[in-house]
């Protein structure tokens with residue numbers, strides 16, 4: 001039975017968040033589908049609809065003749081209040097069915113601070129929040145996405161995790177559940193069958209044990225259906241990978257309101273702090289021909305006026321010049337503009353710059369990440385100050401006058417000198433601007449330097465590192481802020497250390513963190529990714545109530561032989577590689593880009609998967 | 615090309631700018647010969663007679679699209695409907711000359727139907743309908759960007775009547791708009807009726823049935839029938 005929401009809509013801000021019916025959204029019949037999948041994004045509609053992964057999996061599932069996939073987003077505070085007041089359950093955008101009516105509920109895990117929303121969405125949707133409380137016929141709750149690589153903080157709530165590329169495993173999983181329902185299998189048996197799929201982790205089939213000092217002793221299978229190690233899934237042929245060329249087109253403006261063309265997956269750089277760079281290995285590119293075809297189809301099906309090339313490092317795409325040229329040619333007369341996000345400082349083709357400008361002047365952002373060459377070597381960010389200055393000089397020549405630079409504070413081995421280097425780099429950027437003759441540059445130089453707090457992430461060489469303590473974070477932030485005071489056209493903004501602290505706890509947390517999560521949600525934590533709703537006091541109380549210590553998770557350096565909560569997940573990045581990288585980082589030694597030769601990250605054991613190591 | 619389109623109930627909460635963007639994107643998908651504006655960022659210049667208030671559905675909303683030669687009204691509607699979501703439909707089309715007045719300048723009024731479920735509150739409100747319509751003046755508080763303004767709503771009302779069905783009341787209301795003062799929101803009018811009757815307000819389903827213009831004689835006619843001298 002569809003949920004009626006009409007009487008709530010006039011009471012809330014932006015009702016278009018809840019009404020669906022967008023062009024290209026599915027119009028399949030809910031009751032006729034053999035299996036129904038609620039694709040849940042644990043954030044608001046605007047964030048959800050800006051996400052490429054959701055569009056891919058939504059398309060794949062709805063292409064299956066026997067399945068229906070509908071979208072569910074986190075309602076904003078005002079709507080949530082109205083729903084609670086009227087006893088309205090959380091519903092899907094398409095057919096407005098309550099969450100508990102679906103066979104499968106799937107969450108995408110993009111950032112740790114969305115975890116309380118997951119609990120709340122389940123609860124609002126009439127689904128038992130904890131797996132252990134779910135009854136035989138209740139929906140099976142699954143999750144995937146980058147945060148699934150350390151699934152433990154969510155192990156009490158999610159029945160099965162999908163690790164790695166989702167496009168194949170999501171279909172296999174949906175099939176197993178459809179089959180299981182048909183055969184009337186007990187829930188436990190369905191979960192056991194899921195555990196046998198490559199890339200699926202079913203946490204209830206494993207048991208954890210701890211050492212006296214509180215560190216993890218082991219996390220091992222307690223059921224013969226469960227493998228000791230779960231390997232991530234990799235989809236190798238990008239030209240065969242599904243591309244959502246007919247995604248729903250939102251009515252209201254969302255964050256990325258344009259076609260996102262995934263030109264490649266993975267990154268060869270090997271930045272040591274970057275989890276995505278490790279998790280999405282190996283690099284897999286789509287061919288130029290395929291991309292041009294996909295771009296045309298997307299324009300045809302959506303009417304969007306802008307395409308952006310999406311990947312971790314678009315300027316590394318081997319045929320970037322050819323691609324931008326051909327897309328500009330093909331799309332220019334269709335009045336579609338092209339933008340290139342995530343441009344990198346080092347290899348920034350001059351051609352590309354002028355190409356982009358011919359079509360559209362997108363904002364200019366760079367991520368040097370650290371203020372000195374020494375520290376950039378530590379994190380293996382192959383960018384020099386000269387690179388940055390050159391590129392900026394060129395950009396300022398071509399009509400740009402604003403630039404954003406991203407940094408991190410609290411990186412391993414960081415000194416005050418490294419931090420002051422951020423201001424020095426801002427000065428160098430200003431220098432690049434003033435080196436352009438007055439008549440040629442656009443007035444109004446703006447340099448924005450923004451610093452986030454380093455968070456150790458699983459499957460990176462820095463996974464053993466401690467995060468700075470809050471006092472230290474503050475001291476560093478103020479010091480840099482002071483160094484910016486004399487700079488006229490540059491300013492420094494920084495992230496809140498409290499949120500980063502919680503993020504670290506979940507990023508590297510073990511099973512016990514799920515108690516903290518549950519308690520925090522009980523206390524009222526919600527929408528923690530939105531600064532105005534983040535309740536640090538409640539989070540600290542949740543830790544206290546659970547008898548756990550923030551320091552233990554966020555600010556403790558781990559020994560290299562400690563059992564890590566994600567050791568039973570295999571991302572094909574070997575521990576020996578990570579250790580080697582970590583040790584090199586302490587000596588400020590860099591590692592070459594994979595395109596210059598294989599660095600033996602572990603992936604080479606899979607023959608023919610990584611092109612770089614052949 | 616002058617078009618009338620339906621904005622269905624499903625999308626009655628889509629704001630005017632969002633609706634405009636949706637139609638622009640549909641026009642891009644349609645491959646119809648649309649005239650684009652000149653300039654660095656060419657776009658389709660749509661003009662609407664008057665935006666619909668958020669929450670109200672429209673049966674025949676009026677819009678103008680600049681087109682090049684080479685298409686017929688029927689083809690235009692068909693191609694556009696093929697690329698619009700089912701809740702947005704073109705229902706009539708007519709080519710107009712370059713010197714045709716802007717739809718906005720033609721806007722003279724609207725016909726609404728206001729559907730209320732039958733219950734004590736709505737029975738009471740409806741029972742006072744005739745008295746309410748007989749008033750010479752009714753001052754309502756209009757909330758605008760510049761604050762709360764008292765405003766006499768009576769001059770905006772042309773006429774109306776109530777049709778009572780088994781489980782609902784349908785109020786048919788014709789309002790007057792002028793380019794200078796704009797129109798009256800049906801939701802505001804309804805709030806005033808409830809207030810006047812001393813009944814607690816009830817949520818209604820509202821449709822704009824027609825948009826009106828004045829012919830050469832000054833009579834109210836359906837805008838889509840307007841003939842330019």
Ligand code: SF4
Pocket residue numbers: 281282283594595597598599600601602603604610611612613
């Ligand atoms: S296998 Fe070699 S080339 Fe491929 S990602 Fe790993 S280190 Fe790089």
